[in-house]
Amino acid sequence: MKDSVIKHPNCPLCFPEQEDSITQLASLRIIFANEPHYPCFVRVVWNAHIRELSDLSPMERSLLMDVVYIVERCMRSILAPYKINHASFGNKLAHLHWHIIPRWEEDAHWPNPVWGLQQREGLGHSAEKKAALGAAIQSAVLSRVSADS
Amino acid sequence: MKDSVIKHPNCPLCFPEQEDSITQLASLRIIFANEPHYPCFVRVVWNAHIRELSDLSPMERSLLMDVVYIVERCMRSILAPYKINHASFGNKLAHLHWHIIPRWEEDAHWPNPVWGLQQREGLGHSAEKKAALGAAIQSAVLSRVSADS
Numbered sequence: 001m002k003d004s005v006i007k008h009p010n011c012p013l014c015f016p017e018q019e020d021s022i023t024q025l026a027s028l029r030i031i032f033a034n035e036p037h038y039p040c041f042v043r044v045v046w047n048a049h050i051r052e053l054s055d056l057s058p059m060e061r062s063l064l065m066d067v068v069y070i071v072e073r074c075m076r077s078i079l080a081p082y083k084i085n086h087a088s089f090g091n092k093l094a095h096l097h098w099h100i101i102p103r104w105e106e107d108a109h110w111p112n113p114v115w116g117l118q119q120r121e122g123l124g125h126s127a128e129k130k131a132a133l134g135a136a137i138q139s140a141v142l143s144r145v146s147a148d149s
Numbered sequence: 150m151k152d153s154v155i156k157h158p159n160c161p162l163c164f165p166e167q168e169d170s171i172t173q174l175a176s177l178r179i180i181f182a183n184e185p186h187y188p189c190f191v192r193v194v195w196n197a198h199i200r201e202l203s204d205l206s207p208m209e210r211s212l213l214m215d216v217v218y219i220v221e222r223c224m225r226s227i228l229a230p231y232k233i234n235h236a237s238f239g240n241k242l243a244h245l246h247w248h249i250i251p252r253w254e255e256d257a258h259w260p261n262p263v264w265g266l267q268q269r270e271g272l273g274h275s276a277e278k279k280a281a282l283g284a285a286i287q288s289a290v291l292s293r294v295s296a297d298s
Contacts, residue, residue: 052233054222065214073203083243084201087236091252091260094232103240111240113264 008049013095023138025145028064030071030137032130037108037122038101039130040079042071042137046096053088053096066144068098074136075102079129085113157198162244172287174294177213179220179286181279186257186271187250188279189228191220191286195245202237202245215293217247223285224251228278234262 005027007014020032022042033041044067046056053061072084081102088098101114108114108122154176156163169181171191182190193216195205202210221233230251237247250263257263257271 052221052225053235054218054225054233061218069203069210072201076201076203083238083240084203085236085238085240086202087234087238087262089232089234089236089262091232091234091262103238113236113238113240113262115262116264 006048006050008095011049011093011095013045013093013097014049022134023141025063025141027060028067030067030141032134033099035114037118038114039125039127040075040102040133041114042075042100042133044068044071044098044100050096051090051094055096063144063148064096064098067141068100070140070144071100071137074133074140075100078133078136087113087115155197155199157244160198160242160244162194162242162246163198171283172290174212174290176209177216179216179290181283182248184263186267187263188274188276189224189251189282190263191224191249191282193217193220193247193249199245200239200243204245212293212297213245213247216290217249219289219293220249220286223282223289224249227282227285236262236264 020034022030022032028044028046031043031045033043035041046064050056056064075081075084079102082105083103085101085103086098090096103110104123106123108118108120109116110119112119169183171179171181177193177195180192180194182192184190195213199205205213217235224230224233228251231254232252234250234252235247239245252259253272255272257267257269258265259268261268
């Protein structure tokens with residue numbers, strides 16, 4: 001993260017302590033969220049302390065959303081989930097970030113959003129699939145960035 | 150909606166019966182969701198029965214997301230909410246659509262997503278604000294579309 005990035009003193013997304021990093025760019029980072037039940041839940045975090053999508057410039061927004069689409073495509077290609085879920089809330093932490101979650105009909109909250117009522121125990125995990133997803137995202141994001149430069 | 154749009158026989162978003170329409174374009178429509186507690190909850194629905202964001206062409210995705218950003222900007226300008234929430238799930242209805250929800254710290258589910266546990270009764274509604282939001286979105290979306298043509 002560049003020193004010139006806008007930071008908020010009390011924001012854990014401005015001063016991350018432990019993150020399971022996939023890829024770091026100057027303006028954003030891609031991490032595994034490691035939320036219970038969802039090992040391949042990915043988060044795309046804008047590095048600067050920005051509140052809303054509409055606070056980004058068109059070029060910044062385009063980069064952010066291209067990365068979100070890349071994560072979706074990699075999830076479909078590597079994991080073949082039943083559905084992809086996208087969300088950006090920021091209610092508890094008003095620092096722009098996206099949640100991208102591969103979903104299956106047998107997962108813990110299906111058909112609810114993962115913030116809804118849990119329905120069952122959920123699925124087992126595959127460390128190999130998670131590693132393959134991380135590698136695919138890293139490669140595709142670096143290609144997107146090098147195409148720009 | 151054009152007759153050439155891909156439709157799925159059992160999908161209520163392909164064959165809408167009653168919608169509170171804000172603006173209709175050939176490829177998408179913008180409606181008030183009229184969900185309980187959230188009168189200014191807006192939905193952007195892709196007209197064709199498309200499953201995921203990555204099934205759209207880059208130009209289609211750019212139009213869809215530009216409309217999402219317009220809705221956010223109009224909400225901020227007309228309603229000045231504490232936060233904007235965005236989500237695209239499609240678990241129950243795998244037909245691409247976005248939820249855009251203005252949120253306040255006193256609303257029914259705050260700080261949870263609106264799909265989480267309700268926390269309190271929530272806020273009163275203003276029909277005037279809702280009408281002003283609809284008019285602002287319609288005007289901005291039509292400007293975006295005419296800039297393309």
